[in-house]
Amino acid sequence: MPFQDITPDIRAAAPELRGRLLANQEMAGLTWFRVGGPAQILFTPADEADLAYLLGKLPAEIPVTVVGLGSNLIVRDGGIPGVVIRLAGKAFGEIAREDGDRLRAGTAVPDVKVARAAADASLAGLAFYRGIPGCIGGALRMNAGAHGGETTDVLVEARGVTRKGEILTLSHADMGFSYRSSTAPADIIFTSALFQGRPGDQAAILAEMERVTSAREAAQPIKERTGGSTFKNPEGGKAWQLIDAAGCRGLRIGGAQVSEMHCNFLINTGGATAADIEGLGEEVRRRVKDNSGYELHWEIKRLGVAA
The missing domain is CATH 3.90.78.10 (UDP-N-acetylenolpyruvoylglucosamine reductase, C-terminal domain)
Incomplete structure (x- = not known):
């Protein structure tokens, strides 16, 4: 049974919204398991400001759920009530090198692309992301790791939007990382992250990524x-x-x-x-x-x- 279409109510509350709202959007095609019911509303924001605008205008009683690449996710068969937010596109999908051997990545960037960007820049320390099948948003939330590395080892800071529409920057200490989890506020939707690499030999970094790839293919x-x-x-x-x-x-x-x-x-x-x-x-x-x-x-x- 489909959910009630609440897109008119959302557009009335947030008339300047620029992102895309889809009612009763099937989620199965967006998860790696290929199962699950619909999102009552699937929202793809135009950019961080658009996301903050929606969250600031959305009535508090409407639940909000964020999903990434769907790699580490089961969507139950009855679907997800409320607004499901999926970050995509250029606004959340770019990677840029910054001073001090750092990379800044949007949270829709697949982990493997961060590993590749680091290798292209001859930055060591991020090759472990080659073995993680997800995106940076999920890596921040769960301190994703593999093959001897974890997100906590390389994160400098993360930026995100709260349920009230406030844009915040969290330091590494604010994230409260532990094994496969963090204590960052549950309502924050991460939008970007800054990672610390270190100068390395590109050939050695690529060899490490190949080792990670081979090990993953052989065992998983x-x-x-x-x-x-x-x-x-x-x-x-x-x-x-x-x-x-x-x-x-x-x-x-x-x-x-x-x-x-x-x-x-x-x-x-x-x-x-x-x-x-x-x-x-x-x-x-x-x-x-x-x-x-x-x-x-x-x-x-x-x-x-x-x-």
Whole structure:
């Protein structure tokens, strides 16, 4: 069942809005799992000022959700009520080199492009982003990392817009990074980030990126419909080993399956629903808890309502 179309109300509240509003926009095509219901409203802002304008005018009772590339995301089958914001285009997709061996990137920039831009500029320290299947906005929110590097290692500051439409700059300390998380205010929608590199040998940086690529291709089901790493590694253990030990490798519910290649990945084998994928993840958590006593916590974000 579609949501109520509230675009006339939003346009009445924010008549100078320049971005695109789409009612009942399907989200499945915007997620790597290719599942999920519609966004009640999908908003693509023209730029940071347009985003701030909408948020400042939007009634407080309308929920706001932000999504990136959809790589680490399950949208539930009933869809997402309220306004879903997706940053895209030139305003949020540029990378620029700055003084002091730094790069500034919009939060719609894929992580891999930051790694490539750093290599082009002979800046070391950012090659690990080659192995992260997402965009910079998500990397900031979850302190994304791989292959020995994390966002906390290279971030100088992040810029964003609050739910009230205020534009803020957060220092590294303000972000409160820890393993796969941050304590940055939940209502901030990040718009750009400044990263610190260091002078390096371009050939060595490219070789490191190739090593990351080869390791990822050899160990992860990157050609499948997947959401990346499903669960955080618990303290003192590795999620994939605990899942394997609990007998979950290859486990299926509907069209969803625990990857045979890397069992901390769930895949849509074709025809899966969001409920299949999330239900499979919860079954894996239950079996791991029963088998080892470890409680796995989701790394993949789950948004919206059940059908």
